[in-house]
Amino acid sequence: MLELRQELKLQQKLSPQQIQFIKLLQLPTLAMEQRIQQELEVNPLLEEVDLAADLPTEEAPEDAASEDDFTWEDLLPSGDELYGHKARVDRDEAPREIPLAARDSFTDRLRDQKAYLGFTQLQALIAEQIIGSIDDDGYLRRPLLSIVDDLSFNHGQELDEHDVLEVLRAVQRLEPVGIAARSLQECLLVQLEVLSQQTPGRELAMRMIRERFDDFKHKRFERLMQRFEVDHAALKEALDLIQQCNPKPGEGASAENENYVVADFSVDYAEGQFAIRLNSGNAPELRISRAYRTMLKDLSHRPANKPEQRGQAETRKFLRHRFESARWFIDSVRQRRHTLMAVMREIVACQQEFFIHGIEHLRPMILKDIADRVEMDISTISRVVSGKYLRCAYGVFELKYFFSEGVSTVSGERVSNKKVHTIILDMVRDEDKSAPLSDQRIADQLKEQGYQIARRTVTKYREHLNIPVARLRREIVAA
Numbered sequence: 001m002l003e004l005r006q007e008l009k010l011q012q013k014l015s016p017q018q019i020q021f022i023k024l025l026q027l028p029t030l031a032m033e034q035r036i037q038q039e040l041e042v043n044p045l046l047e048e049v050d051l052a053a054d055l056p057t058e059e060a061p062e063d064a065a066s067e068d069d070f071t072w073e074d075l076l077p078s079g080d081e082l083y084g085h086k087a088r089v090d091r092d093e094a095p096r097e098i099p100l101a102a103r104d105s106f107t108d109r110l111r112d113q114k115a116y117l118g119f120t121q122l123q124a125l126i127a128e129q130i131i132g133s134i135d136d137d138g139y140l141r142r143p144l145l146s147i148v149d150d151l152s153f154n155h156g157q158e159l160d161e162h163d164v165l166e167v168l169r170a171v172q173r174l175e176p177v178g179i180a181a182r183s184l185q186e187c188l189l190v191q192l193e194v195l196s197q198q199t200p201g202r203e204l205a206m207r208m209i210r211e212r213f214d215d216f217k218h219k220r221f222e223r224l225m226q227r228f229e230v231d232h233a234a235l236k237e238a239l240d241l242i243q244q245c246n247p248k249p250g251e252g253a254s255a256e257n258e259n260y261v262v263a264d265f266s267v268d269y270a271e272g273q274f275a276i277r278l279n280s281g282n283a284p285e286l287r288i289s290r291a292y293r294t295m296l297k298d299l300s301h302r303p304a305n306k307p308e309q310r311g312q313a314e315t316r317k318f319l320r321h322r323f324e325s326a327r328w329f330i331d332s333v334r335q336r337r338h339t340l341m342a343v344m345r346e347i348v349a350c351q352q353e354f355f356i357h358g359i360e361h362l363r364p365m366i367l368k369d370i371a372d373r374v375e376m377d378i379s380t381i382s383r384v385v386s387g388k389y390l391r392c393a394y395g396v397f398e399l400k401y402f403f404s405e406g407v408s409t410v411s412g413e414r415v416s417n418k419k420v421h422t423i424i425l426d427m428v429r430d431e432d433k434s435a436p437l438s439d440q441r442i443a444d445q446l447k448e449q450g451y452q453i454a455r456r457t458v459t460k461y462r463e464h465l466n467i468p469v470a471r472l473r474r475e476i477v478a479a
Contacts (some may be wrong), residue, residue, distance in 0.1 A: 026383040051287035126167040138250020176249040191245040201237035263391035364406030410450040433475035
């Protein structure tokens, strides 16, 4: 038997406009440029603004009525502007970026070198498969058998792993040497093999990598000296040679333009004043198209109940839908700029000493501190700082850098844990490499400097800084 019940529920749902704003808010500068270009492509009612013509002048003050400003009550009962509804230039925005010149990609440079190896047509095809399979670090992670299968299936070529291996060895000696290696061991070995045979320490270095790689990785120096019957000086010579090799030959070279960080904000301090600017990159200013405005206004005054006018009714419906979409998008862009600047001003206000005196003066701060100051939700602040960067006199920093936990000192003062990170880095840099500092010794030295930090906290900070344990930081010192 069916049972009918009435229920009263209170639910909170986001409107499409709010969802759009949230998505735009978390985009960094470059991604925002792409998003605006996408919207320009799909919505014909959006167009770019000529900034020079759009800025107010003495002859045409900004608050004066313009022929482009009007109210269209048929479509906008609220009295909103149509053509006048646009994202205006923010005087706090940084100048637009100069586009970077196009450059050859990393794979293109490898292909150019491949042409000089004298490959046969089949070998060139194998080399193309290998180059196309190299990852961002410069390694070949695919099994050779997979390359054999691809060439057999897609090109009808009959070959075996030995054929691929022969080409792979030649590709690995392209610049940068060691590219397309299948492991760190192979990467280092290839780089050592191409050195002159007269290079001091080369033979011992190659034997260590080939025969005792595990001992080498874990810095078991005594075992290595005993196994190869060498003294400290010979072992150090070989280890120094290995350290000159590049363990990631593709890192930083796969796409130089992609490694370029575009700062979303710039903060400058001069004469007691902060200048905060939002970087809009090369994103254009937006407004609703004048031509489509005229078309829509004309269609609104035509009767839609006649058979011959039904097609025009569909056109008007389409234009009205696109108009609303354009208006929401422009509002979201404007709101995004306002929110970003509001949050950035409060970050600067909380971290004034950092921007005036430098990194040592960074103070503890959490997302809630900024959320309370701007009267926004913590999730909104998180979206603002995620993936965005700031340029100031002391370098380029991710906005997340300014949010850190506090550490208590003996005097009761609270300092940022970023300051403790810096101290740990300095300790490790200046330590005796023949007897590196353990986490407990680092904790003891921090206490001597007035920082109350437990050993497990030091371990957490060390791992966060990607510093190996003491055993792996050990270096051989010649007597």
